[in-house]
Amino acid sequence: xxxxxxxxxxxxxxxxxxxxxxxxxxxxxxxxxxxxxxxxxxxxxxxxxxxxxxxxxxxxxxxxxxxxxxxxxxxxxxxxxxxxxxxxxxxxxxxxxxxxxxxxxxxxxxxxxxxxxxxxxxxxxxxxxxxxxxxxxxxxxxxxxxxxxxxxxxxxxxxxxxxxxxxxxxxxxxxxxxxxxxxxxxxxxxxxxxxxxxxxxxxxxxxxxxxxxxxxxxxxxxxxxxxxxxxxxxxxxxxxxxxxxxxxxxxxxxxxxxxxxxxxxxxxxxxxxxxxxxxxxxxxxxxxxxxxxxxxxxxxxxxxxxxxxxxxxxxxxxxxxxxxxxxxxxxxxxxxxxxxxxxxxxxxxxxxxxxxxxxxxxxxxxxxxxxxxxxxxxxxxxxxxxxxxxxxxxxxxxxxxxxxxxxxxxxxxxxxxxxxxxxxxxxxxxxxxxxxxxxxxxxxxxxxxxxxxxxxxxxxxxxxxxxxxxxxxxxxxxxxxx
Amino acid sequence: xxxxxxxxxxxxxxxxxxxxxxxxxxxxxxxxxxxxxxxxxxxxxxxxxxxxxxxxxxxxxxxxxxxxxxxxxxxxxxxxxxxxxxxxxxxxxxxxxxxxxxxxxxxxxxxxxxxxxxxxxxxxxxxxxxxxxxxxxxxxxxxxxxxxxxxxxxxxxxxxxxxxxxxxxxxxxxxxxxxxxxxxxxxxxxxxxxxxxxxxxxxxxxxxxxxxxxxxxxxxxxxxxxxxxxxxxxxxxxxxxxxxxxxxxxxxxxxxxxxxxxxxxxxxxxxxxxxxxxxxxxxxxxxxxxxxxxxxxxxxxxxxxxxxxxxxxxxxxxxxxxxxxxxxxxxxxxxxxxxxxxxxxxxxxxxxxxxxxxxxxxxxxxxxxxxxxxxxxxxxxxxxxxxxxxxxxxxxxxxxxxxxxxxxxxxxxxxxxxxxxxxxxxxxxxxxxxxxxxxxxxxxxxxxxxxxxxxxxxxxxxxxxxxxxxxxxxxxxxxxxx
Numbered sequence: 020x021x022x023x024x025x026x027x028x029x030x031x032x033x034x035x036x037x038x039x040x041x042x043x044x045x046x047x048x049x050x051x052x053x054x055x056x057x058x059x060x061x062x063x064x065x066x067x068x069x070x071x072x073x074x075x076x077x078x079x080x081x082x083x084x085x086x087x088x089x090x091x092x093x094x095x096x097x098x099x100x101x102x103x104x105x106x107x108x109x110x111x112x113x114x115x116x117x118x119x120x121x122x123x124x125x126x127x128x129x130x131x132x133x134x135x136x137x138x139x140x141x142x143x144x145x146x147x148x149x150x151x152x153x154x155x156x157x158x159x160x161x162x163x164x165x166x167x168x169x170x171x172x173x174x175x176x177x178x179x180x181x182x183x184x185x186x187x188x189x190x191x192x193x194x195x196x197x198x199x200x201x202x203x204x205x206x207x208x209x210x211x212x213x214x215x216x217x218x219x220x221x222x223x224x225x226x227x228x229x230x231x232x233x234x235x236x237x238x239x240x241x242x243x244x245x246x247x248x249x250x251x252x253x254x255x256x257x258x259x260x261x262x263x264x265x266x267x268x269x270x271x272x273x274x275x276x277x278x279x280x281x282x283x284x285x286x287x288x289x290x291x292x293x294x295x296x297x298x299x300x301x302x303x304x305x306x307x308x309x310x311x312x313x314x315x316x317x318x319x320x321x322x323x324x325x326x327x328x329x330x331x332x333x334x335x336x337x338x339x340x341x342x343x344x345x346x347x348x349x350x351x352x353x354x355x356x357x358x359x360x361x362x363x364x365x366x367x368x369x370x371x372x373x374x375x376x377x378x379x380x381x382x383x384x385x386x387x388x389x390x391x392x393x394x395x396x397x398x399x400x401x402x403x404x405x406x407x408x409x410x411x412x413x414x415x416x417x418x419x420x421x422x423x424x425x426x427x428x429x430x431x432x433x434x435x436x437x438x439x440x441x442x443x444x445x446x447x448x449x450x451x452x453x454x455x456x457x458x459x460x461x462x463x464x465x466x467x468x469x470x471x472x473x474x475x476x477x478x479x480x481x482x483x484x485x486x487x488x489x490x491x492x493x494x495x496x497x498x499x500x501x
Numbered sequence: 502x503x504x505x506x507x508x509x510x511x512x513x514x515x516x517x518x519x520x521x522x523x524x525x526x527x528x529x530x531x532x533x534x535x536x537x538x539x540x541x542x543x544x545x546x547x548x549x550x551x552x553x554x555x556x557x558x559x560x561x562x563x564x565x566x567x568x569x570x571x572x573x574x575x576x577x578x579x580x581x582x583x584x585x586x587x588x589x590x591x592x593x594x595x596x597x598x599x600x601x602x603x604x605x606x607x608x609x610x611x612x613x614x615x616x617x618x619x620x621x622x623x624x625x626x627x628x629x630x631x632x633x634x635x636x637x638x639x640x641x642x643x644x645x646x647x648x649x650x651x652x653x654x655x656x657x658x659x660x661x662x663x664x665x666x667x668x669x670x671x672x673x674x675x676x677x678x679x680x681x682x683x684x685x686x687x688x689x690x691x692x693x694x695x696x697x698x699x700x701x702x703x704x705x706x707x708x709x710x711x712x713x714x715x716x717x718x719x720x721x722x723x724x725x726x727x728x729x730x731x732x733x734x735x736x737x738x739x740x741x742x743x744x745x746x747x748x749x750x751x752x753x754x755x756x757x758x759x760x761x762x763x764x765x766x767x768x769x770x771x772x773x774x775x776x777x778x779x780x781x782x783x784x785x786x787x788x789x790x791x792x793x794x795x796x797x798x799x800x801x802x803x804x805x806x807x808x809x810x811x812x813x814x815x816x817x818x819x820x821x822x823x824x825x826x827x828x829x830x831x832x833x834x835x836x837x838x839x840x841x842x843x844x845x846x847x848x849x850x851x852x853x854x855x856x857x858x859x860x861x862x863x864x865x866x867x868x869x870x871x872x873x874x875x876x877x878x879x880x881x882x883x884x885x886x887x888x889x890x891x892x893x894x895x896x897x898x899x900x901x902x903x904x905x906x907x908x909x910x911x912x913x914x915x916x917x918x919x920x921x922x923x924x925x926x927x928x929x930x931x932x933x934x935x936x937x938x939x940x941x942x943x944x945x946x947x948x949x950x951x952x953x954x955x956x957x958x959x960x961x962x963x964x965x966x967x968x969x970x971x972x973x974x975x976x977x978x979x980x981x982x983x
Contacts, residue, residue, distance in 0.1 A: 065572050065640065071573075088547035088550075089554065091544065091550050091664065092544050113604040116612075117603070119599065120601060121596070121598050121649035122595040130598075142538065165576065165577070167603035
């Protein structure tokens with residue numbers, strides 16, 4: 020009891036069930052981010068930021084194979100550009116931050132801080148694209164965007180400024196555009212599942228929830244421990260809508276002039292929040308080995324008189340683990356217990372403890388962060404064993420994330436059932452018709468839940484829409500979102 | 502003559518002497534960037550942007566060894582933060598872009614689009630730093646900044662939005678701060694000289710030209726072909742000025758509370774412009790091999806009937822050059838001559854030509870972009886020879902850049918001499934005193950030249966200030982800048 024008390028004081032004092040307090044403490048105590056005086060904006064501290072760099076690197080590697088190139092367009096967008104696609108501007112203008120002054124001068128035209136870059140990129144695309152030889156054009160940006168939302172901000176999950184990639188491609192045919200969609204989404208899924216160990220479900224948005232100005236939108240969806248749904252990487256197929264608004268035409272092989280087809284894709288820093296929230300526990304952060312900046316920490320247990328001997332052995336272990344970025348904590352003045360708690364808080368996947376007694380037994384103790392299992396391992400086997408544990412942990416975290424998702428899904432046959440499901444902090448799968456009105460009423464009746472995506476697996480037969488009672492068009496996942 | 506004419510039409514139609522027209526054409530025709538309708542802002546196209554990514558990667562690698570960590574702070578800075586350090590705000594406020602509205606609402610407090618991030622980072626530093634154990638703190642950001650200058654914009658060289666790193670460190674003592682300055686600048690010099698092949702001169706700014714709010718500033722300086730000087734990577738020593746304004750204090754080992762010491766460093770996308778301008782020629786871009794996205798291009802020379810044979814050999818050569826990102830241009834419908842010109846325009850360091858006659862002779866022809874020398878090389882020797890040529894080219898480009906710099910420096914003993922030097926599009930080195938008034942008059946008299954940096958090599962003895970005639974304090978490099 021006394022021990023638990025001590026841990027609690029340095030650790031997180033909220034249970035994971037009290038999600039928003041727990042998440043805020045996790046962010047601060049695991050040194051991931053901090054609040055700022057800029058309302059709704061956070062500082063990404065080095066640990067969190069380095070994981071964003073890793074995501075960027077992994078996505079870039081896969082994008083490169085798909086012929087996608089990185090570039091950079093201006094942050095500030097003249098108002099006249101923003102308003103060229105009607106639905107698009109209606110979707111974004113309520114949350115645009117406007118630059119109206121420079122120094123002491125009032126600007127002639129307001130400039131939007133980009134909420135997304137279609138409206139600044141497409142006028143250039145229109146200029147650059149002349150012939151089928153210029154297609155496909157696949158330009159990507161990693162940048163910052165600002166959306167001055169007035170909903171309650173949540174670190175990582177909903178911030179007024181966030182970081183993302185925005186990939187905007189132009190293709191000659193609809194068929195190519197649809198095929199590309201699959202390739203790019205597969206690249207995202209590969210990164211999210213195999214690096215971040217997160218299971219999400221991919222599906223198409225309803226008309227009401229699609230991207231403003233596009234033809235259809237598809238996204239990955241993740242369930243947080245509090246039952247709220249976070250939207251992840253997305254694919255918006257724009258058809259020829261923007262091409263018509265921004266005059267993106269090309270002379271095709273058949274010598275006729277055609278409007279081009281366009282797609283847009285993104286992954287954002289929100290995924291960091293999803294990862295921190297889904298994997299972590301009351302002791303702090305748990306990081307998937309493949310994204311952890313330091314997958315292994317060595318904590319030597321020593322006193323002044325045996326320091327040299329123990330530290331030498333710890334160094335030897337570090338050297339043997341040359342394939343990993345290993346942290347060796349040889350600081351004096353901190354107890355091993357303090358260090359254990361600290362690295363548990365920071366989520367380092369594997370801790371290696373080594374003291375004089377271990378050396379006598381020719382062993383070290385390996386502690387796996389997610390399940391806290393301990394294992395004494397012969398010194399010569401550490402490298403092999405560490406690799407095995409880290410691989411198992413990576414795999415097990417993805418499986419656990421899948422189980423979490425599945426445990427939060429429940430079918431409902433009526434509005435009453437759906438309301439109960441939402442109250443129980445889960446997602447409902449219900450039959451619905453295409454009428455926007457039904458989605459609006461659903462949102463009102465469930466106090467804010469919305470249609471997330473159309474189910475691929477559940478096909479409607481004779482089911483009725485739970486809102487209007489007419490024939491349902493599809494099964495839809497419904498939940499509250501960030 | 503006819504051949505030259507043909508080349509000119511697809512190529513740059515201005516001579517390098519007509520610098521601004523030449524530079525603008527180079528940017529567009531080598532596909533580096535494009536103008537946008539956002540006044541003073543450009544699109545960084547993939548070739549240029551990938552070189553910026555390379556710079557970032559190389560700087561990061563060196564920064565990591567110095568214990569520097571990347572992070573990310575908000576783009577928008579509340580006005581009250583910006584105004585906390587008096588000299589700093591006076592320096593930047595004339596060119597701040599202000600966000601005053603969000604959606605339809607007027608904000609209660611204006612938000613500055615960061616022109617630099619001291620004023621948003623230091624309030625957080627003040628919160629985070631408590632003890633000497635928290636020091637040194639070395640946080641770096643790679644981000645975008647906006648400075649709404651009203652001078653004539655020049656692509657890469659002076660744009661209203663640019664990309665940079667800003668490294669802001671906090672140290673316990675002045676001595677450590679000064680030592681760190683040398684380490685970081687050495688890292689920048691290493692990247693600029695050995696990757697970008699650019700020679701610059703490092704020196705301390707006069708009081709008048711130092712960073713607003715700092716104690717002293719030191720920068721690298723590069724001379725453009727038109728004699729204008731571009732300021733490169735910089736080191737600003739802030740002393741305790743910002744620590745006092747933002748209350749950054751720590752309890753030292755001796756248990757007393759002290760203000761911290763701070764430094765700031767940056768390298769910007771301007772360096773891309775410097776690199777493009779200094780190395781290139783009337784045929785187009787010349788890229789140093791170590792930064793070129795594709796250091797080698799293979800151009801097979803084939804007709805329909807021997808295509809298979811020639812392309813197979815070209816593929817073999819590509820495979821043998823596995824240490825390089827090699828481009829193999831097997832497109833039909835373009836003549837070899839067109840391709841040669843195109844890759845000369847795009848600055849690819851080494852071109853390998855291979856046709857049927859070459860195959861018969863068991864050779865290929867290697868063409869080095871900077872001096873256009875051609876060399877027939879036995880197929881088996883290509884890998885070794887390519888490496889040798891690329892290394893020589895990299896070295897030679899740095900040497901040439903050094904010679905250019907030295908050719909643009911001339912000592913002057915009087916204002917009249919200095920005026921002549923500036924008219925001749927060179928830098929003058931003249932004795933000057935510390936009075937700000939003298940620098941102001943100098944700028945007026947020379948129609949805009951300014952004190953660049955204090956010479957390290959030229960020591961004053963009895964020299965008089967060329968402006969006021971009183972005892973000079975130092976020799977100063979003087980020139981016009983971007």
